[in-house]
Amino acid sequence: MTDTGCDDRALEDIEAAHASGGVARREATIVRGQGARIFDQQGMSYIDLSAGHGWAGLGHAHPAVTQAIREQAEKLVCLTESAFNDQRALWLSELTALLQLELGSTGRGPLTRVNISNSGSEAIEAAIKLARLFTGRSEIVSFRRGFHGRTLGALSATARQTFRQPFEPLVPGFSHLPYNDLAALAVGITERTAAVIVEVVQGEGGVHIARPEFAQALRDACDRAGALLVIDEIQTGLGRTGRWFASQHFDLAPDILALGKTLGGGVPMGATIWREALGTIPAGSHGSTFGGGPLACAASRAVLEVIREEDLPQRAARLGRLLLERLAGSDARVVRQVRGLGLMLGVELRTKVTPILRRLMQRGVWALPAGMNVLRLLPPLTISESELDNAVTAVEEVLRDA
Numbered sequence: 592m593t594d595t596g597c598d599d600r601a602l603e604d605i606e607a608a609h610a611s612g613g614v615a616r617r618e619a620t621i622v623r624g625q626g627a628r629i630f631d632q633q634g635m636s637y638i639d640l641s642a643g644h645g646w647a648g649l650g651h652a653h654p655a656v657t658q659a660i661r662e663q664a665e666k667l668v669c670l671t672e673s674a675f676n677d678q679r680a681l682w683l684s685e686l687t688a689l690l691q692l693e694l695g696s697t698g699r700g701p702l703t704r705v706n707i708s709n710s711g712s713e714a715i716e717a718a719i720k721l722a723r724l725f726t727g728r729s730e731i732v733s734f735r736r737g738f739h740g741r742t743l744g745a746l747s748a749t750a751r752q753t754f755r756q757p758f759e760p761l762v763p764g765f766s767h768l769p770y771n772d773l774a775a776l777a778v779g780i781t782e783r784t785a786a787v788i789v790e791v792v793q794g795e796g797g798v799h800i801a802r803p804e805f806a807q808a809l810r811d812a813c814d815r816a817g818a819l820l821v822i823d824e825i826q827t828g829l830g831r832t833g834r835w836f837a838s839q840h841f842d843l844a845p846d847i848l849a850l851g852k853t854l855g856g857g858v859p860m861g862a863t864i865w866r867e868a869l870g871t872i873p874a875g876s877h878g879s880t881f882g883g884g885p886l887a888c889a890a891s892r893a894v895l896e897v898i899r900e901e902d903l904p905q906r907a908a909r910l911g912r913l914l915l916e917r918l919a920g921s922d923a924r925v926v927r928q929v930r931g932l933g934l935m936l937g938v939e940l941r942t943k944v945t946p947i948l949r950r951l952m953q954r955g956v957w958a959l960p961a962g963m964n965v966l967r968l969l970p971p972l973t974i975s976e977s978e979l980d981n982a983v984t985a986v987e988e989v990l991r992d993a
């Protein structure tokens with residue numbers, strides 16, 4: 592018995608009896624997180640190389656985020672956008688100033704208009720609806736191996752059959768082109784295309800990085816067809832790849848940018864940001880009860896400030912290079928290829944990834960799959976060098992013994 596009054600077995604039985612079944616669980620009951628570590632009731636800890644599935648860019652219980660949440664929770668947790676709010680206004684001004692600083696040199700006009708929501712999927716839903724409104728067109732192009740979320744619109748943009756097939760028919764008008772294939776762009780993006788949705792580093796799909804010439808051709812194809820370019824930076828954004836936004840590696844300018852995951856510091860939050868020149872949408876056309884609530888905005892202000900003050904994009908670039916070099920030097924026979932940008936790495940294996948994940952758990956390391964045979968590492972950008980070193984040593988040893 593511990594402070595919850597229930598042992599792990601009892602808690603697991605309760606969840607097993609009531610969970611939807613839609614998410615496979617690991618055999619661990621996690622009750623606390625601190626920095627790059629998560630703990631079970633007995634105090635056994637894991638180094639979290641998943642950043643909580645990507646949301647914990649700043650790790651768990653970052654003191655600045657915790658303080659912002661605590662202070663705002665005592666004032667005002669929720670407020671719909673039907674009234675103005677101090678935290679929302681300040682967050683909007685800080686976020687758009689950041690976007691101007693980082694992405695403003697592309698010569699395409701500032702990203703100033705924001706729809707605030709509660710998840711990555713919702714940020715993509717908003718992007719799809721906005722693209723229809725702004726262009727008067729209905730077709731959406733995305734890419735094979737891409738992942739954009741689980742709601743019906745976002746799922747329609749997601750190509751993987753196992754995610755889609757049980758829920759068909761999905762939204763009409765979506766097509767999926769091969770990734771990094773320049774010739775396919777010319778044919779697939781047309782005058783009927785409202786938007787092209789893309790991850791410049793595909794996360795869920797196996798950590799595949801866009802080729803620079805593909806990124807450029809994508810921008811050109813959108814311009815030629817009058818289609819909007821939606822960049823899904825839900826996983827790659829906010830420092831993960833070694834720049835504030837992964838699109839900066841490619842000088843690729845979005846018309847619409849989708850953010851989520853790390854954005855709210857663990858408070859559910861998504862954002863869809865678009866160019867001033869596209870205008871606004873009619874009153875009553877889109878919104879959400881919780882979207883833009885003061886708690887999420889206050890937490891996100893703290894997140895943005897910590898990333899800036901600790902220069903986490905630069906840290907992710909430096910640690911990511913070291914990590915990539917180490918893993919690429921592995922002599923483990925199961926390793927087929929190591930790919931990555933900043934602290935977003937994929938180790939493609941010659942075997943299934945699930946047994947590797949299980950062995951890593953036994954070594955106190957919590958990592959992620961990306962498809963059937965890619966081991967995905969997304970450590971918090973704040974992870975200490977010694978924790979990263981220990982975790983990577985465990986990864987190397989588990990791979991060598993596999």
Ligand SMILES: *Cc1c(COP(=O)(O)O)cnc(C)c1O
Pocket residue numbers: 645709710711712713715738739740741790794795823824825826827851852
């Ligand atoms: C996680 C993710 C989403 C979906 O976000 P949710 O918050 O889980 O709805 C969409 N796109 C990408 C690239 C993601 O990694």
